[in-house]
Amino acid sequence: MTWLLPHPLASAVLLALWLLLNTTMSAAHIVLGSAVALAGGWALHALEPPKARIGRPGAILRLFSLVFADIVRSNVAVARIVLGLGGRERTSGFVNIPLDLRDPYGLAALACIITSTPGTLWVKHDPLTGMLTIHVLDLIDEGDWLRTLKGRYERLLLEIFE
Amino acid sequence: MNRTADIPAWAEIVTAALVLLGATITLIGAFGLVRMKTFYARVHPPTLGTTLGTGCIAMASIVYFSVLQTRPVLHEVLLVLFVLVTTPVTLMLLVRAALFRDEAKSEAGEASSSAIE
Amino acid sequence: MSTLVLAWSLTAAQFLLGLAMLCATFRILRGPRAQDRVVGFDTLYVTAMLLLVTFGIGLGTAIYFEAALLIALLGFVGTVALAKFLLRGEVIE
Structure with missing residues (x-):
């Protein structure tokens, strides 16, 4: 699961951004947005940002x-x-x-x-x-x-x- | 103004109030840019426009279009987030540039005055 | 009646935002130093963005939102480039 979604939070935010930008909840845009979110997660992984620990x-x-x-x-x-x-x-x-x-x-x-x-x-x-x-x-x-x-x-x- | 006929009165009044409030706050901020005497004081007032000014006008747009299209239209949130996240970057860089230029200027001033002596 | 209220207040808000842009332009023209002009430019593009959003409300179309987002993006990049230039004398190190 970690290779598919190395940064789950960042990917979720990207998907939310995509849906907000298109102001839609249609299935086609959810699929497209998920692809963008996955690609974004991999790109972020390649950049190797310092680990964030968010709690509370x-x-x-x-x-x-x-x-x-x-x-x-x-x-x-x-x-x-x-x-x-x-x-x-x-x-x-x-x-x-x-x-x-x-x-x-x-x-x-x-x-x-x-x-x-x-x-x-x-x-x-x-x-x-x-x-x-x-x-x-x-x-x-x-x-x-x-x-x-x-x-x-x-x-x-x-x-x-x- | 052709599509405003089918919108309830409360939404119009809320939109009107929010737009006016946001524009007034932004104007006060821009006015501060004219009125303040030094650079470091001038950097502060425009943040009125980037926080509450943008917030109020984006909120007005959200209310108006949500009521007009009878479903939540939230993409103005992106504008607020974008402005909130980018303002610190520009202002930090600008203040750092101003400090650097002030130092460079005072050093150059000392150098030229000692050259005259 | 209430439609008139909205139309009037939108026009008033656009007038106020126009005045704010004039204030920012005054700072760009007057200076006195380069950093003051860049702060003026920063204020100018944020106000222009807000003006576009009010135009969008007035005409009931979402197209202006896209333009506002573009102005915000380009204005941000422009200000950062100018600030970088003031800092080092070159934009890309």
């Missing part, structure tokens, strides 16, 4: 709802800054955060989360020291950001990927 569906769901809430909240916050509401002086700057997360997929997920949330931006990550640099638009307290990022996201990502 509950943690994934919790992470998604957390990220969605944070995106909406920081959208409102950045919109207020752009429109000049709020009134106080605003400083932006870089924050250094030491990360315990080492899994490349976990780091990629964290990069997507941080950059998708308006107001924070992933700048660089040093794989040797695990030091992450982010840029924050509305920087009030560095320690506050450090605690938020490590407590909210990194803990859940560590649960999911390690």
Whole structure:
């Protein structure tokens, strides 16, 4: 079974993408999409990506709802800054955060989360020291950001990927 | 506007509200691009358009076409996913390029000023 | 009555998105440095993509979705190529 479906999750996602793109559930497209999914799985196998271990569906769901809430909240916050509401002086700057997360997929997920949330931006990550640099638009307290990022996201990502 | 006659009123109002909300959020983000003073501050506001702006307009499209064709039409989800996954890549590369260029510029500035001295 | 509401709000949304594209164009023309122009371009293509989706809703056809997906793809590749160029002075290493 492993030679036919080396990456079952990636193949399933490819099939779902194919059906979504064609907006159909007809048998012909399911067959065609399965062929694409199989070929995609083999192609991915030939590339030899690092092994991913994904666990805890509950943690994934919790992470998604957390990220969605944070995106909406920081959208409102950045919109207020752009429109000049709020009134106080605003400083932006870089924050250094030491990360315990080492899994490349976990780091990629964290990069997507941080950059998708308006107001924070992933700048660089040093794989040797695990030091992450982010840029924050509305920087009030560095320690506050450090605690938020490590407590909210990194803990859940560590649960999911390690 | 020829096919809108056979669509219930609630779907139209939801679609209209979502489209207007998404467009307003995107405009605020683009306006921030004009208003912010430095490059690193300018990178932030456009992400309003790529998150909630895209999300709202795609949701409007999903609601409208699902009601119109009386079956779920979800391919706009692909747009949202694609934009969400690609924005970090472009922004990370851009910020890295900006850092690199800032360093190169300050080094060049020092070199030229020392040459004058 | 409600059809009028949808038509009106779609036109208004297209106007707002057009203004957003003008803002992005201002940043592309004004600069001051190359990275600012690339951020402007990034915003411009995302907004153009959203404008196409609203056109699709207005005309009740799914064809515009394909065009929107294409703009998103080409815009992404274009921005990455530009950012790579700023980073090293060459696109493919």
